[in-house]
Amino acid sequence: MGRPKEHGAQTRAALLTAAAELLHAEGPGAVSVRRVAAAVGTSTRAVYSLFDDKDGLLRALSIEVAETMRRHHEAVPASDDPIAEIVELALAYRAAALEKPKLYDLFFGTVRPGASQADPLFALVYRSFERVLSVVRRAIAEGVFPGRAELEVGLNLFALVHGLASLELRGVLGGEAEKIWRQSVTATLTGLRQALG
CATH class of the missing domain: 1.10.10.60 (Homeodomain-like)
Incomplete structure (x- = not known):
């Protein structure tokens, strides 16, 4: 036995x-x-x-956040309207950050550019980002973001939601947080829909 x-x-x-x-x-x-x-x-x-060891413990906490992000992103249903879908994905990011508020900063301290794709933490992070990029890719094919590159749009959105989450978790956005998220994401998407030049 x-x-x-x-x-x-x-x-x-x-x-x-x-x-x-x-x-x-x-x-x-x-x-x-x-x-x-x-x-x-x-x-x-x-x-x-x-x-x-301690590093393994902290890494396990980061994987928890990455898994929470993945779960929220992949729960967003596909939509015929890529703009509406991106807004819902941004709000999914918010929901994940709010679910693990104590670990959010640790998570971003652990994630490093150039991480190996074989790394389970990187793989989870990329799954969430790929869920967004898949919609951006479709939107570009439909002419929604004229002249824009997929990664450029994705990183613009990532920078926005990371900033919003960081501010909300520090109490800066107050009781109007969801409204500010929606306004900020919508405004950014409106800008990205404008032709370059």
């Missing part, structure tokens, strides 16, 4: 929650294997067994 796992899914989830709380309250420097284990009432061995 195989030996039962000493540290299972419940312990893993508890350790991730404790690490997220420490990260949110005190920053990445406060997250240590010892403190996270103590917060859960388990041994440091549990952390090492499940995540290898």
Whole structure:
């Protein structure tokens, strides 16, 4: 008979929650294997067994955010109107950021340009971005963004939603956050629809 796992899914989830709380309250420097284990009432061995080390723990938190992003983006239904679909994708990004507010900054500190496509974290991030690019690609083919390149439009939208999410999570947008998101995304899309030159 195989030996039962000493540290299972419940312990893993508890350790991730404790690490997220420490990260949110005190920053990445406060997250240590010892403190996270103590917060859960388990041994440091549990952390090492499940995540290898502190970096593995932080990476697992980043993967959680990336998976949340993927889930929200891929839940947006296809539409005959690419502009309306892009607006819904932007709001999906917002929903994902709001679902994991304590981890959002960590996530962007972990994601690096030029990451290997074999990296599971990169693969999840790219799936969310590819969901947006697929609509942009279709819109360009339909003449919606005249003279624009797919990646240019995608990066414009990415910069916009990242900025909006960062501001909202810091309380800057106040009670009008969703309205500001819709206005900002719509205005950006209106600009991108104008012919260059």
